[in-house]
Amino acid sequence: MTRTAPPEADPTPKEPAPAVALHTGTSDLRTLITRNLRTSGIYVAFVAIVALFAVLTDGVSLSPGNITNIVLQYSYILVLAIGMVLVIIAGHIDLSVGSVVALTGAISAVLVIKNGNPWWVGVLAALAVGLAVGAWQGFWVAYVGIPAFIVTLAGMLLFRGLTLQVLDNISLSPFPQEYGRVASGFLNGLIGGQGYDAFTLLIGAFAVAGYAVSGFRTRLARIKYSQPVESFPLFVARVVLVGAVVMYFAWQLAHARGLPIVLIILAVLILAYSLISKRTVFGRQIYAIGGNLAAAQLSGVKVKVVNFWIFVNMGFLSAVAGIIYSSRSNGAQPAAGNMFELDAIAAAFIGGAAVTGGVGTVVGAMVGGLIMAVMSNGMQLMGVDQSVQSVVKGLVLLLAVAFDVYNKRRAGASR
Structure with missing residues (x-):
């Protein structure tokens, strides 16, 4: 057998190409930053707002007691924002959630306070009722074809009127102690700790570990499909930064009253709906419908069915928010839930949801809701007049939507 001689090495020296590699890396990084500008900007804005009010309130806004109060006072808005962002991603809107919060709280109060049933009967x-309301509105939107804006506007009036009838125009209170623990109870002292609650710190550590593992798996999946990712040092820095924030938050809670039960409920909902929106067929269909309805129909998506269940889900989460709110206020009032729909919509849009649908995340909506919560809480601590608070919130919402429109125009011009 003849052997072929190996090719001779080229004596011409090769010029290193670090500039090309650097240019490519810089270009990829610039593309990555541009693509995630809106999401990254939300996180940066959140940190900046927290730091601003920490300075303006001389650190009171970051005290253990105040952080606990923020969790307790705004948890029901965050629950509503989870459902609202899915509605908006699908290209709809829901104006009735505040009235549904009031109605579900009223039903629970009548059964538990007025009729003397056990607290869990009121919850169920x-x-x-929330599921029935969602099915009612989903039917008109999905199968009759009436725009969600009109259906939920009618629902806002309808369910508010039913609330007044159920309560007979009077407030009912108080709930039993067990019902009140849903929104005002704490888990502490389970594994000890001197001067702090070790269980809260343990839960915080588990949350950071879960975030790091999930982020690493997502990074590997993107690399596998040749999608751009941030450099590994940047990834590590992001995980460390998020971990530090979470552990600081857990440390403050541990030095207050421990881990709020409502925070556990909220965390379970965030994890569940993040998985549903990102990892399930139903979640991908929601994005497909909001992104391009005609293409979704042609690709076999059962648009009517998906739209129906989107509103059933919104009714369910409105009921959860109604339970939390009535538990927090220790009663039911005819005016409960007033303007909650606007807070939930603002949280979704500030958190990155697009006006035209097809864009948004559950986590982004949570950050948007926390921005609103921190601003409201900080301005209350500073004694800012309620009218000024409304002006500031309106401007923040307007700027968030304007930023979305600007990004879309820039993306269209670059194509």
């Missing part, structure tokens, strides 16, 4: 009844 509120959830059943």
